[in-house]
Amino acid sequence: MKLSYRLLPAAAALLLAAGCATGSQPASNDSGGSGGSADITFSFWGTNSEAASLKAIAAAFEQANPGTKVTTNWIQSDYEQKIQTSIAGGTQSTVMEISNTSLAGFAPSFAEQQVDPGKFVQPNISSALQFQGKYYAMPFAAKPKVMAINVDTFKAAGVPLPSATTPLTLDEFKAIAAKLSHGDGKARVFGSSNLWYRGWLTAAGGGYYNADASRCTFGDETGVKTAQYVVDLQKDRYAPTSLDIQGQDQAQWFAAGRLATFSDFGPWTVADFAKISKPAWTLVPVPGKGFPMEVDGLAISKKATSKQLETAKKFVEFAGTQQVAQDKLIQGNTALGVPIIAASTPTLEKVLPAERNLAAFTTALKNGVVGVSVAREAQISGDADKGMTSYTALGSGKDDVAKVLPRLAAKCTDALKQQ
Amino acid sequence: MTALAQSRPAVVFRTDRPFWRRNISLTIVLYVVLALGSLVFVYPFLWMLATSLRSLAGVGSSGASVLPREFLWDNYSRAITSFPFWRYALNSVLTTLIPIVGTVLSCSLAGFAFARLRVRFSGVVFAVVLATMLLPGEVTMVPQFMLFNNLGMIDTLYPLILPAFFGSPFYIFLFRQFFARMPAELADAAVVDGCGWFKTFWLVYLPLARPAVVAVSILLFMGYWNNFLGPAIYINSDQWKTLPLALAGFQSVNGTDTPLLMATSVLITLPCVVLFFAAQKHITNGITFTGGR
């Protein structure tokens, strides 16, 4: 029929037009919120309790500034990927939580900020959020790590309690873990909790990256030695492997007396441990140089309108430097992070009775080692970690760490160079 | 009319005598095999239910046991309150029900056209439709993302809903097969009565296609409810998450709480199970149409 002949070319034209229309134009951005309004949106990650803190801070800001609305957006997983996708699509929030380790990758999309280092407890905190000499996020929480110890187990084994202020050395820790481990099978008591390789690498004085982020260093001598340290502790069954704890809750193990020490103890872990009255426990510093301290900041999108920018600046200032907000980091008996202003330090320490020694957090905050910031950090370190857990005994593999780690480090360095 | 299997079901081997009554031993073997197989099959799900009712401590020590020693219904109430469960459920419902309507409408329309409206080029177009069935969706995944990016629909439910209104080759094929089996006289009668083609479709054929529509809807429900890749790509913020996406992100939110995880999985699976039991008959009837014959 003639009609079909007429319509076919039209259809072809339609297809071509559609093809051009879907074309690969870079996203032209406009940040959330309809034009002219001063309301802002705020993205963050975290567990239930962490989200509760951030929502409380947002609510406190709204109260202090009536008429302004802060819409919260809790991204529960793949935070960095989601942020990047939203930036590409122009749907990013006005204010975004960012960790110091990921800052480098996102700094080009953030607005520069004015940060006064003097307001915070130690200079490490504000410098963690600098990129190429400028500030791109306002710090508002730090996450130092400490170690919980089961006082009853130590006393029963006749081992002297570690100092509340001076860290043990790694060798001392290994000896203690050996003394405290006993038992068999499903009832075994471990001297140490599952060992987080990256943490212990920092404790040993090493790190994943070198100071100017040009090379991955976990394949160096310190890296391999620390990996061997972890593997040995697991082999001798002084610490559970990742398979042992898969699907298990280590806090519950600690409460059941199966762990003599628990080393990856962050401010949010307080909630899980607060309900543990038996066995008696207290906090001490992490051995060696301590675990890397994460500093979280609030960044402002570069594409915010001027009204939103104003509100956003007030909000980040409020969250990072005002006691009202900093106190809200602590909700009930859990804390998203340690407050970074001196005025709020007692708030955290008072959450639990004095013998729990929450002051260990304050010490850790003052001495905390801050990691180097690298673009696409989550991806690069994720790939490295996956390699480690696949191939070596750090995870479920069997290969020799001395051979695997340098190989992975080389791959990691290549990925760094691709920035 | 439609080919429902209402005749005597074909006995597997012989039809002269009741085979099973003759071979008691074979019958017993059959039952045993089926029972054992069913046990193996169903066991993980009973275990899922049992685990969802245990406490954290009980999970490590109970092993393979399916007999619940604890009944922590609290796990279920925590599953609902530990994240915005109802919000996610609403998103799942929206991205399931609306696309079902869209798919059924567009596919039945096109299927009818291919079955009843034989005009020049209709064969060619149908061949293209079939060829598209072989196309993996992932070839268009990235550029579709860019398309929706340009349309400003990233981080909304629209990329998950809109494409459904434009037909899906598999279901067009199904409907086409179904409509082809209906007598042509129906169309002729309608045309004689002065109905346009659309009215013929809407008032005559579609109501008769109810079994197919129901079967297709049920299949679609299972597919859309559990869809994961789409939401994983397009949804960034919390308010638009669907249930499978929330389940995937569970451990970043709740830590390692296995009973809670199992309880959440049970809750997410529940609608499909309920739907199955309510619509069993329709599924088995409708399967005749998906047989490809």
Add this chain to the structure above:
Amino acid sequence: MNPTIGWIRNLAASWGVPDVLVPLVPFLLLLIALYAVIGLAAYGAKRKWPRADKTIAFWLFVSPWLIGFAIFTVGPMASSIYVSLTSWDLITPPKFVGLANYSEAFQDPRVAQALKVTLLYGLISVPLQTALAFLVAMLLNAELPGMRFFRTVWYLPSLVSGVAQMVLFLWVFNPRYGLANDVLGKFGITGPGWFNDASWALPTVILMSLWTVGGAMVIYLAGLKDVPSNLYEAAALDGAGPLRLFWHVTLPQMSPIILFNALTGIIGALQIFTQGFIANGGPKDSLLFFVYYLYDNAFQNFRMGYASALAWVLFAVILALTAVTARGSSFAVYYETELSGRRKRRRTR
């Protein structure tokens, strides 16, 4: 976002369209404009060729699919070809690199691994699933009481799919506390690492896929009941025993269904994603399914160009496989219906 689209959205927002519906406005406007044009064309055609009712109706009915085909398939495919020739991270403008992505894909060991994992999975799990589903269907075809109960039980597990299924079976196959190793332990066997062991991970996923044969089983069951009983009677009269009945009557009659299901099964298996995502690629990339690797490159590494090239590689592989299967099927399948519309012989029952 395209600037024109952004302008339309702002316009809509300022007119008071609720925020939730604002993103829909540009798209709706586009559709309305399209259908206005189509409607005019149809009207004009009707005026000029009054007897072309059928043709006009055909194109109108097919128009949603056609428009969708253009916008969501052809258009993206065309631009995907272009993107695969660039290097693009979504934020900075794309950079033309020619065939570099494709040559990288051919040299990338992970691509080879992904193809290996995906093809192994597709070519092993689908025949296994088909065989199991068919076997069970044959058993359930017996005319005995209680078959309906068994049918329900066998179908139920296939309702747990996607993320929930993976989450459950990760726990079932947990090497220390899971169901599988606990049961094996009772027989004195130390179970393997299942998902945590690089050589066991893929077999575990294949094993897991067998739990969902319920869907295919129900289809085969319906098909079995559809086999005309007079064929069996006739063959039995000629002296055929049970095995020959199966080989010469049941199988040929069921072959179109089996082929159809096997084909869609393989295509589906080659696109498996969720399992790879939840397992994060598995130990030593043993669960690096191709679509997951694609997703990883596109949305986690933000290498859009490379991901697009990978998509075309997958397309070529599927095309090749389908061609092979189609050629092979003509030897094995007995068809009664055809697509060109010849009326099916009416069967008396």
